[in-house]
Amino acid sequence: MNFDVIVVGAGPGGATCAWKCAELGLKVLLLDRAPSLPRYKPCGGGIPSSLVRHVEGLEPEKFIDLTVTKLRHTWRGKSPVLAEMTCRDGKPAEVWMVQRPRFDTYLVEKAKSAGAVLRLGVKVSDITVTYEGVTVTAGEENWTARYVVGADGAKGIVGARAGLRLGKRWGIAREVEIPYEYAPPAPDHPEGTRGAILRDACYLDYGSVKNGYAWIFPKAGYLSVGAGMLVPRQPKAEQNVGMILMDAIHTMLGSVGMIYPTGMDAPKLWAHPIPFWTGMEPLATKDGRVLLVGDAAGVVQPLFGEGIQYAVRTGAIAAQQLAANTTLQYTEAVKTELAGEFDAALRVGKVFHRTPYLSYRLGVKNPAGTKLVGRLMSGEVSLEHLEQRIYDKLKNPFK
Template sequence: MNDIDVLVVGAGPSGSTAAKLLGEAGVRALVLEKAEVFPREKPCGGGLSARMLTRFPYVKDVLAEIGTNPIRRVYLESPDGTGVTWEQDDPIMYLIRRWEFDAALFRRAQAVAQVELGVTVRALRVLPDGVEVEATDGRTFRAKMVIGCDSANSVIARHSGLRVGDIRSEYAVDMMEETPVARLQAARPDTVSLFLTLTKTFGYGYIFPKTDHCNLGFGCKLNYYLEELRGRGKEHHAAWVEEMKQKGFVTGETQKDSYKAFPIPVGGPLAKTYTGRVLLAGDAGGFVNAFTAEGIFYAMSSGALAAEAAIAAIQAGDFSEGQLKSYERVWKAEIGGDLEHSVDIQRRLFNDSGRIDQIVRAAARDQDLLRLLIGYSMGAVRYEELRNYMAASALPKWVMSKITSVFRFGSKGTAATSGV
């Protein structure tokens, strides 16, 4: 078709990771990115779980290039105000500013792959001998296949037919600001504070202290946002900041110009993340933990696995659906369990504030449960480890029966008869 093997649409963590691996493997990749320059603004909490450095060792060098706050202390508060704190010697997560982190990943991709900035994609066509992507300025780009890494509102996902239906129940909205510490400060710059604020719907608040900025936000389901907060998001956020000030978690003033709202897919990976000549990674494929809203680790993991599947397709000269199905097998093996369980837990846990209260109160009495609960929330503990501990816990059975019901799943994420 032309001299491009793979189009990578989007240069965020998933796209840059995919492009880096493709370029290093000698694949002719072209990255299409709507931003006209890097660094570019990117609203996000900016929390990296410590496992990132194990999965992607080069991220250690990335963190050395940018402002990074290693976090060893986590505060968790339930809807009834019960608070617990976990502290450990090694970092449990790293707080970064996304515009810096993404730019560092992009530099690595740009070193080995072609890049076109300022390209906003509006259409995808899958042809018998390749794919064609059309930009809003009329340009077209052709290749043998495409990896869609173009955010929660992915054009590639929709035009390939992989995302269909109503998204209201599958998305959350994060309302946040990232403000210089000269204006807004966390009372404990060494602590991530998480507030499970559920009253009528899925909701959470957070304070992420960066090296020179304070990131503070509140998230809720998209359907609740549209029904209750549409047009009032900025005012709701300001009220949330004021509440945090009154409780002593922050000082200073909200900076209204820093307010941003953005969608997060929390319905789990799409039912299908591949089709002929098309793969989806990152938010485009729904690769976000539905319980913690963590996305960067899963974006990079899915981007890496998509690149490996594309390399295999090029080597085989086969871009069919049957060939690309291997992508879904490998991501399910590596991160599928995490994501599947996160959806189940979110749906059970965030429909009942009493369940959250019971879990946090139980953790306040049991340090091992607290360690596992915080570790699971930060991506440092596997679901199975938390579930097995809860099943064998010495806490009173009536307490454990209440909270274990949230984590009571079989091997495929369905309710188990025998037994975030």
């Protein structure tokens, strides 16, 4: 065997897995098809600050671009509500904005410093599993290892070749990055509308996309503006999904007095699948040779469409199992850590998407809802707790 572990894909999931495996003394090869780093990935780049509770050794000051402590909600672009996210002690709860090229490169550097070997410009085309190990093929080149980790994203090839997650379903998101210079809010628009976007607020619009939402996430020097549909409801809706998402982006921009840049200034509009969680399924082959992490494993939280922290966390969990030669327990380990939370998010999402306006009025628009999200983001409460609070509210809406 050339290596103990070959990790395919150097996004947050793969880079973290390679980093943690190398730290635990394994000989690791990290492969990515990108010809060089930093590489771009369409993403809002929002990460809850609770991430550091789960993965040791992260240095937020090295990858945070801006810190968000407020959410601004609108329904179909109208009647904005700005609310603070707070922790139990009243301090602001934080969501970190990262620029993906910088964040992902930070993690890859951690992997390299720990001893992982990085090869870029390598598009993996096949894997072959034998009794002794796994051969990974890219064109004319082959490498062998005891284990392979598929961290190759939403449409990854490793899972497909290993027979894992064959029945997966995707949501879809579109996103554009618009250069932006922050200015102080106009005095008559204290919440930052009309051309003065706040650097410390995420803008969320509901109602234009069924089973989804539109957003503006601030970054230093630009805005990430997008819309996502987490659960395309029916084939007809899926056919129109691109148009629906585009309309939602226009509505989102309109809600802050901006229009979509056109002509020479038109930024590139990206579309990308989101492999949201639909329930626990095997994330390793029966022989334990092939493991999936991150988007390849479908660990995107199905309420917000949040996947970065779960890619990092499954990357770290996989590394522990690989180092201990207990890969047969990997699926169970992910289940223990994430399934309760994700299943709760799935149920909450179903309630929300069945009654979007009522849920918006009673939950989202209510400042108590934003406070609760703050506690979720800081890791003080769980999604299961959020679900319980919603049921309590539905039982007694006036309490």
